[in-house]
Amino acid sequence: MLLLFGPVNDPVQFFQRHWDKMCDDFLYHSGSLILPPIVLQCLVLFDLDRILHESDKNIRLFGLYYPTPDGETVADDINRHYENRTVSSIVNDKLTYDPIEMRTRFESNFRRLRPRQRALVQRVVRAVEEKQPLCAFVDAPAGTGKVFCIETILAGIGSRNGIGLAVASSGIAATLLTGGRTFHSRFRAPLKPDNTRPFNIPKQGDLAELIRRADLIVWDEAPMSNKFHLKALDITLRDPCNSNLPFGGKVLLLFGDFRQVLPVVKHGSRAQQIDVSIKMSPLWKLFEVHCLTENMRILSLGDDPMAQMYDVFLMRIGNGDHIHFVPNEPAAVKLPHEICTDKPIRDLISWTFEDVCEHVGDADYFYARLILYATNDDAGCVNDMVLNDFPGEVRESYSVDYPASDDHELAIQHELLNSLNEFGLPPHKLQLKIGAPVMLLRNLSPKQGLCNGTRLILKKIVDDDLLEVTIMRTSKTTLIPKIDLTSDGETTGFKWNRRQFPIRLAFAATINKSQGQTISRVGVWLRKPVFAHDQLYVALSRVGHPNNIRVVLPDKKFITKNVVYYELLQ
């Protein structure tokens, strides 16, 4: 992580000083065998190289080389021996599951599938068994069992010793899938989409081998991605698969909901936003569409009429079915008074974070609670208010800000940079308290579940450059270093860096950040109304029952705006 994101000025010296602290695993596995330091160094370098490859980097880029010419081969041989591998490590990683356990999971889930879920799973498993190409899109509104179906399909493939690659457009969604990776990291896709070039995957490399051997590719939250990425994936898969069929003849399964956040087009018009949707891709016509319609979260509540009514209401919000809401105001919607209040934000904070002082550091408590707002202007304000009431001493971390170029004229503008509070960057003056929730702002290690949007609990400030945190969803403890985050330079006209912990407080977050997260108690602060497609639906659908949500609106009639791009929902 330090090499990828951190301020390690001299990686070679850093390695020489610390390599011996990184070889505990190898010493443990070597048992009675004594490995000389030079071999241990090779093993550490080999492991580093493997980790860097996940981010499309390698040790040589950091000036690190094996101490002997055959170091890499020696390390690979030893690793293969320990792990009993016969194929490349990247493929091996995908084959480490137990097929018997997979069969048990598949059979247990399969019995519970609802009719539409079952039809989908059977269709996919049959295509894989018969090696038939398949392109399918699964329209899955919130709670209809998308993750449940994906996991069932992956278990079915795993039970036959097959390989299923699970990717997602966002880091958060990737962490919910077994072996999930972001689409960008798995396929080495550039952030700026280009539909004319394949992704950078050499045909003879490990990744190409993995793609060739994969029986299935599942892509969750596909509607959040740009149509050019779909096209580039098509071109990319044909080469390693030696096939001219679309997507190399693979079984490709896209999951998602067009009622959710769309691909980002900065300052884009409605037409531009719609145009980049995968639905506008010429490839879209190849996809057969399956619909999951039963909200399993609501079904699990039993025969609860309020939950059922809330489900119907949510679908109307998502589909922009406003006709009966506010006559003559197509973008306006009157929210039910049961979920609304015009009381001050302080009341919303007390309701959402009830008895917060008794839950300092309580991961389950904070995982279940979040306040959402629509615009970035409101960022910080709610977080600061809650932090004020939160017990404990305020700890401050100041960033070091500097222009990305060496231009001396720019170099004197530190104070100006310190004063900027750009979206996606942590603040210059980061105020924290031990036991408070924070949110990660970068995909540090999707494999460890450290993604942009991952919520954490701050456990300890180890020193000025390191935080000890607990990942809320898994309760695992990990370390977060200070890293260099680059601003896109939109405000300043030039790019600049901020060296800071890549986090923000997470009592409150934007609606967009909450996508894909199930939260038990949600406060929505709509001081300013939503501005993007189906943001209101995303906010309201985080919960399955009206008792678990409170919306603060400035309008006493509880009328607010709902933005829906109907073209994408047809």
Ligand SMILES: Nc1ncnc2c1ncn2[C@@H]1O[C@H](COP(=O)(O)OP(=O)(O)OP(=O)(O)O)[C@@H](O)[C@H]1O
């Ligand atoms: N057929 C099923 N039988 C029993 N439980 C199910 C079934 N399908 C889904 N569930 C359960 O319903 C809940 C919601 O399912 P899941 O998380 O898969 O939905 P989702 O569509 O991914 O939701 P979201 O997009 O809101 O995160 C989960 O607790 C899941 O285990």
